Amino acid sequence: MKKIDINSPEAQSADLVAGNIEQLKALFPELITEGPNGTAVNVDVLKALVGDQTVTDADEKYGLNWHGKRRARQLALTPSTGTLRPCPDESVDWDTTRNLMIEGDNLEVLKLLQKSYAGKVKLIYIDPPYNTGKDFVYPDNFQDNIRNYLELTGQVEGGQKISSNSEASGRFHTDWLNMMYPRLKLARALLKSDGVVFISIDDRELNNLRTVANEIFGEENFVATVSVVNNMKGRNDKKHVAACHEYVVIYAGPSFQSNGLPLTEEQRAAFKYTDEKGFKYALRDLRKRGGPDRREDRPNMYFPIFWDEASGRCYLERQADSDIEIVPLRGDGSEGRWRWGIDKVRKHLDWMHPKRSDRSGRLDVEHRLYLDTSIAIDDDIEEEDEDDEGAIERTSKPKSVWFGGEFSSDSGKRALKELLPGDAFDFPKSIEFMRTCVLLGASSSDIILDLFSGSGAMAQAVMHQNAIDGQSRRCICVQLPEPLDPTEKKQKGGAALCDKLGVSRNIAELTKERIRRAAAKIKADNPLFAGDTGFRVFKLDHSNIRAWNPNPADLEASLFDHQDHLLEGRSEADVLYELLLKLGLDLCVPIEQRTIAGREVHAVGGGVLMACLAEQITGEQVEPLAQGIIDWHKELAPAGDTTCVFRDSAFENDVAKTNLAAILEQHGIQNVRSL
Template sequence: MKKISKSSPEAKSADLVAGNIDQLKALFPELITEGPNGTSVNVDVLKTLVGDFTVTDADEKYGLAWHGKRRARQLALTPSTGTLRPFPEESVDWETTQNLMIEGDNLEVLKLLQKSYAGKVKLIYIDPPYNTGKDFVYPDNFQDNIKNYLEVTGQVEGGQKVSSNTEASGRFHTDWLNMMYPRLKLVRNLMCPLGAIFISIDDNELANLKAICDDIFGQECYAGCVARVTGTPTGGGFRALVNETDNILIYLRHPDVEIHGVEFTDEDAAIYDKEDANGKYLTRSLRRTGGEDRREDRPSMYYALTAPDGQQIFPVSPAGYDSRWICGKERYKEMVSAGLIEWQKVTRDGREVWQVYQKFYLEGRLKQPSNLWSELEGNKKATRELKTLFDGEKVFSFPKPVGLIRHIIEMAANDKSAIILDFFAGSGTTAHAVMSQNALDNGSRRFILAQLPELLDPTNNDQKAAADFCDKLGKPRTIAELTKERLRRAAAKVKVDNPLFSGDTGFRVFKLDHSNIRAWNPNPADLEVTLFEHQDHLVEGRSETDVLYELLLKLGLDLCVPIERRVIAGFNVHSVGGGVLMACLSQQISRDAVESLAQGIIEWHKELTPVGDTTCVFRDSAFADDVAKTNLAAILEQNGIQNIRSL
């Protein structure tokens, strides 16, 4: 008889190091060796495999180094001991929405999303804390990340305020780099092959941020740095100059990823001053102008064209030297067939001569983005609009404009079903922009936000209005509460502004917490008591729904995957993703109930006809005895459900 495979009570997220080893082993089996201390990488074999490339661990090599970089890299690889608990009561359209709003330290959140969203995110936009010497709330210098997170955010007793990151500390840049590095390291895994990341930053850390992004994403994946006119001149950022811009660094998942053009403005479209049956167009000379415009530069592009009156026309510059066309003969014939060639008579030196032009139609044409964004709405407008949304109260400082993020979506997420991630969500502008863009082009893009529930201090003048607004809402005084409220109000506004739009404006709320699975932590002084306490591996007080969503994370399923529930033989049974996962997390299953429960699961499984294998999960402590457990496994196995686990 088949026994239920009892999963060890693993209260951690995906082991990224083990995953890396598995990938190396799959590509180069000879690279991985077994030694007295376990699995290791044979450096001599690595040197052979990479040929002329140098394998080095020398201290003196090109790149940005700082105290703590090695630990920051290790921190990204350390599994999380947390989970994401669902809060339907704080969500909007929980049953139907595909959007996520996650409260928690984004380092832990990114670790927990590794399995479910690896390689799926098309666009990442973040506006991380600028390193200005104010309070720093991402310490990452502790052993129990979840416990520390709960303390810092005041969710458990013993809360602590993280000290200010002042230049006098001697670790001004180091602390910021140690915060950013592991997060960027983790998020690269979530990017799809055609993905891109846009990072807003000021001048304090621009150079350092570019250096660590070169390290993480690769210099060849650097797409450019945008200077954005903010419209809010300040005295900060420079010693002698007023700062009127901030920066956006752009990196791609792979070097050949294309950044798409953006829609033309009315001013851009005004130069399309001609029109025919195919629409508005402009013309440009078919003769090459500017650099490399001589016959000898491209001899194959110097040839005669036949004008409408039969004349043979050669490319000759106004200065009289032999020039060349912009294309070869075959391409010219293709443009003629497509109706993209126009002949015009122009006056030159007092006489009429033929000139040939290429036609460029406005319809379907996009403008290549520049690295200076001066035409977009600025921060002042963003602040005014957000105040209006919050009944005239200024609850967020320096919010980014919705138009800015929509512009980025146009460039890097024209796929209307793209997933867009912002793990420094702040005022929630990214989600607002996603909903607005979807309403504009009838898209179904999804957003995933992560925001630390950072405590607001009503005695702080900069935070008083925000704290008071939370009091007005009857909500905890945290930034995450304001983020959620922004999403609710933005959704309502999008619906009012776009009455015909029926797309997704909801979001599911999840919150970071300790794993539902109790970690094995024996007390050597009283092992018997420890064993007794760990008979049930699940944390007391957690619901079936809590455990179910942790299973989704551990099995790599989307947190918005459809979940159905049926009562079978008096037990709640859940089907996830059309039967990919089936779970019964009841606390007691007697011998007498086993057969009816198993048959009900089998019948439902046949209705679902899932693609691929089904994993069936039960609570280990629920079975009356090993006989009940074994019988259930045998019945399910005989009917084609092979992968049976217990928690």
């Protein structure tokens, strides 16, 4: 039975360096060699593979560099020593929900999520602290970031203070970039190939963010920088120009397809015609306008359409001398082209509606644009025009400027104050802004990750949108439990609410309370909605597995203290969820319990993980316990290999431990581990 200690792969978050080396090895095995410290990459072979001129470590190269970038990159690759401890008492609908609210430093949380959620997140929203020169709450500690996090949030004594990132410090941009770089790097690894990232930002760091994001996500995956008008009055903190907008920078995976936005009432009004089956449609020019709209651009999309004016029917071959020939002509009379190819037009001749221009009297052709997505163009006809938006467009393409009262900070504040009193959040994002991001990037049961959750607006927006369209998007919120100071004017209301609720004075408590109240409001406003309005709460902490940290002055006592590899005060649930996380299972995966031989046994994910974390297992219990686990394992019939875990100190002696492992292995459960 293999023992899991603090250095075992099963006890650590994903080793991203090892993963990178494995990918290189799969592509170019000759790159991997042995160095003085183990596995290494042969740079000379790399140069030979790609050519000396394409490998550079020169100072003069395009990109953004700053003091600490190398360390920030290394910080992203360093495995976490933490865990996420379950808090059912602070959760809503723990047994059924698939939403998560994680209280902790998002850098460590991102590391811990790698095994379970790598390549599974459809939409990531990032609203980082803007670089204003005020208190800076994310000074990462390279040596022990968990300890650093606990000290910053007042959970252990240490006296660390939140740093001030003023422009006078000389590291104004550097500190912000060092904070953002590893988080973006880790977030990228969670994104699906068809996923999308929305990052809110203001003028101060926009250019730096774009350059860093180009490096991490790839410049070819940049979608847009959208201006969001959120304060029409303008903010007076600018010296010469009152800022009335901020930005959302969008990057997407190579196979991302935008969902578009629902049509406005004005847009829907254009679908004023009804066909013989009662389906609504609008009329759209068949002639290509703008861009490559000349005949020479797409010669095969220039052809005549013949119109029998008496019957109103269109043909691709002349039927009678009286038929009128219509060809695509541009505004200046030169030859243009149609949007559709000849095969597609032939399939839908009954959709063609010739019209005469009011100004020139020249004939053009319009085609039907159906509102209902069930009216589909034949799938066997390939779209010939890459710029064609299709004849079944029921959504609209978003513009690069988002404006309207629904996007304003005032709207965000009103929505928040409906649920929480006080002014703990300066500029909460509006629900409509968040919903717009969700509509564009996520649907069905997609996972949405909100890295800096703040007031919890994204969680409310996801639940609200699910209530509107009946879908089941999932939300993972991460928020630092940043302390609230009741002596500070802007934090006084939030601190008072925490006192009223009987919880710790920190931002994460307000985040959770806002989500609870938003969920209740959504259910009350939508009585027929039976979707998920709950969330599971987890809190970042040191690993449940005790690290070897001997006292040189009393080694005997140190050895005695480390007989049990698990920290005192940790529950079975704490240990179980750490195993689940470190083995790469979803934090909302189903968990079943059975009592076997007087001991509670857990089956996670249909038997992928089975665990008995009882504190004592006697020799007499070994055989019935093993047989019960084997029988249950056969019932569950998991698709993959099963890992079975026990508490190492629980066994009466080594014989009992060896016998239990042997029985399980004889019946096909090969991965038997102890903690």
